[in-house]
Amino acid sequence: MNASIPAADVASVGVDQVTVTASATTSAPQTFFVGNSGGSGFAEVEIDQEANDIVNDPVNNVLYLSVPGAAPTNGNTISVISLASAQITSSPFAGSNPDALAISDDSAFLYAGLDGTAQVQRFTLPSLTTDISYSLGRNSTFGPYHALDLQVAPGAPHTTAVTLAVTGVSPSADGGVVIYDDANPRPTTLPGFGAVGGGLFDSLQWGSDDTALYADNNEDSGDDFYTMTVNLSGVTLDNDYSGTFSDNERRIHYDSGTKLVYADDGHAVDPSSGNPAGQFSIAANNVMVPDSTIDRAFFVGESSGAATITAFDLTKFTTIGSPIMIPSVSEFPTRIVRWGNNGLAFITFQGEVYLVGGNFVH
Template sequence: MTKATRALLVALLLGCGDSTGPGEGGPTLSAVTPSAVPSGSSAWTIVLTGRGFVADSRIRLDGVEHATIFTSAQELRALLVTAELADGRTIDVTVVNPDNTVSNALPLLITNPLPVLSSVTPASLLVGDSTRVLVVRGGAFRHNSVVRWNNVDQTTRFVADTELEVDLAGLDVAWGMSVSLSVYNPGPAGGIATVAYLVQNRRPVVSGITPDELPKDAAATTVEVTGENFVPGVQVRLNGSAISTTYYNAHRLTFVVAGANLPTVGALTLSVANPDPAVAPSSDTTFWARPSRTHLIDLLARDLAWDPVRQRLYASVSSTDARYPNAIVAIDPVTGDILDHVNVGFEPHQVAISDDASFLYVTLDGEASVARVDLSSFTRDLVFTLGEGVFGTMYAQDIEVLPGHPHTVAVSRVNLEVSPAHEGVALYDDGVQRPLATPRRVGGNLIEFGTPTILFGYNNEDTGWDIFRMDVTDSGLVLRDDRQGLVEQFYADIRAGSGYVYSTEGNVIDAASGWLAANIGVEGLGVPEFDGSRIYYFRHVIMYVVDARTWTVVGSQPMTQFPPSYYSVTRWGNNGFAFIGPTQVVIFRSDLITAPLPPFPSRPLTSLAPAGTFGPTPP
């Protein structure tokens, strides 16, 4: 092949297709003006300068030929329309000549603006929301703008240059948090706008508190709160102060509090607050801080009585007491406060209150007399002596007010100079003795009204251990019968209630028949419930609860380190007891009082004493 032929073949090959760059005599680009155009512009003319342009030269944008205006061999122009400028991007600009020679490429930047983020709808979300479409409003948004949720790109819908939409997944709103929500415009230029967006924990709802009260002397107690919308990190607040809280699930949490840590006695506000971000704490619920369940009052007391009308206890106080000698003091058993006192005479001892709570009678050991306190005015309104017995001056050992007759009191009399000391039992109306009284050593030194018309007496002075029954008449007391073997114990005491007489020995006597009804098998100070449904026996520092239907023990409770003195245990209020310790009045409350009794058994009651088992055989 000749040189001429080879030259012709090369020329033909070069004429086929585009050249890969500006060849000799081909187009060459030196500049694109402007080099950058803002996205979103309506139209823009760009000017290309260089050399080697011809009339049919064409501008190519990213390899696509564009309508071109030939100005000179050194300049070409093109008008970019709105659609081409909608979004930010980098365009490769080249020039192609009719002989398919292509210039070098220069970049044209369609720049994105910095976005503006002004609002988000909804303004916040709740944990677990099912509607999770966010509408983001602002300015300078583009088709390639991206919403980011905590720096993670989300699929974004372009609505307008002022509005974007994004769908969130369930996990995005699974817990409360402050989210970094942003709009990102990619380059060229562009940028990011960010706001803090809240997924808020829902407002908790409290439906129950167990227990909903606690006494001030309670040990550390676990309190359960139930409700809705609890989340990890939830806290209970008492009177606005946070308490360490244990979370279990959305419906249950607990906290531990001791009574001593409760801020005050009375109604406390309890609320539950989820951690921020949160809508609000729950509504306030009442949690009660009750007064201490146990009070130890420094008093050298001798006897106690309960006033259900004024809701107070009365204590007779020894002459040797440092604060209230020879007085009757009124005590609030709920708070343990001493409310008032009245001096009644030297060495007050046994007390008895009328069933209408109008009068309190008290024996005066130092004056051989009985005083009466008018409880409406809390003043002493009467003092009377008991007269002379066979061996001299008579003193009162025990007293009981006649049921339904607040002005009449039965007095068991003693003579301190002889033994046995008992001087019979008499009735006194406003201090005046009725004519009929039992003779010496008849009637019992301890007395209780079994019914409004029958007075029981127990002789615990000697081994006769008699149980006497006396009929109440307008003229005084008439002995009905004297039975032995029903109670057999020195220093025993008896209490009456709801048709029965209870001894500290554990025997129960039917008041109507006078015969033994049962032996409970528990010894101690007996206190019948007001309604007769149960009896409480105090033995050393344990209280036993006896079901009065079956005469069986159904519960027990430790009390305090102070053993009660005999003859001093008293029931008060809905669930309270009081007794006299060596140097204190001990007041406490027991849940056993209000605890349900077991179902009544259908089988025979084996705890009932068979006829003749205890004491004489009934006729």
């Protein structure tokens, strides 16, 4: 279907909702993104805000950024990007050096790891009012732990999994994995690097429910993929599949539609067996997001001062269409998320936030 859009409807940057009416029936709204730059089939907005992490809140139509204390603007805050205006609309104080973020799937809570105080702080949404917080403890030799990764259990907004790390130590994931209910840790935990039965649990992802948890080791050449079981007592290790991934500093991503785990390095693995499920052909140093609702995976990387976004068929692992080029991106992307019907957002290392929307996301 083609439509003529009046100039007034695309005069302001941000997201509009488009519906189609025929025979007294109106379709569900689709997002239409208006940017201040872009190219064939896409629009783009650059927001000058350094961030450590980014998550999407689909209920309230906003993105949340954790802004480090050393950032030139809005340091030590959770900055809120309104997708309706593609602007930061508020930046409430979060605590000392907010880093890892996680949002509950009902958009009731946002959790933030506070690296400066070795805590996790919970905020109620959409007000971002401070709620409970819990301390992550310390290593007897190396000092306080911080949340290297932090994930909220599906269907259980009061339950989080945290992997504990020590700043300035290599490898850093020395504290293992702990399951919390509100501020209360479950008694059975997994030890970290160097301990009997331990591992390098760097990146975490829950499975389809709150009983399955996955992790990967992205700090040494083991490149392990771990599967874990979670119950009311805590977390136990089921399997350690070594050599599953490649390229350090990656994260893993679980998709409940395909029931596969995807990694930023392009590998996909079946967590029920640990067997490879496929591989996307990508360059090094990309970050990705899968979305089985549209059967797509999106990777973004940076080279020669430009970012390239490539879309893949999620199940066939083949490219779809031509890559999208975003010029004047001087730092490598560190996180990418999906938003709306046809939007992506990514942050860069000590750099800017980029919002992108268009036909290529479908």
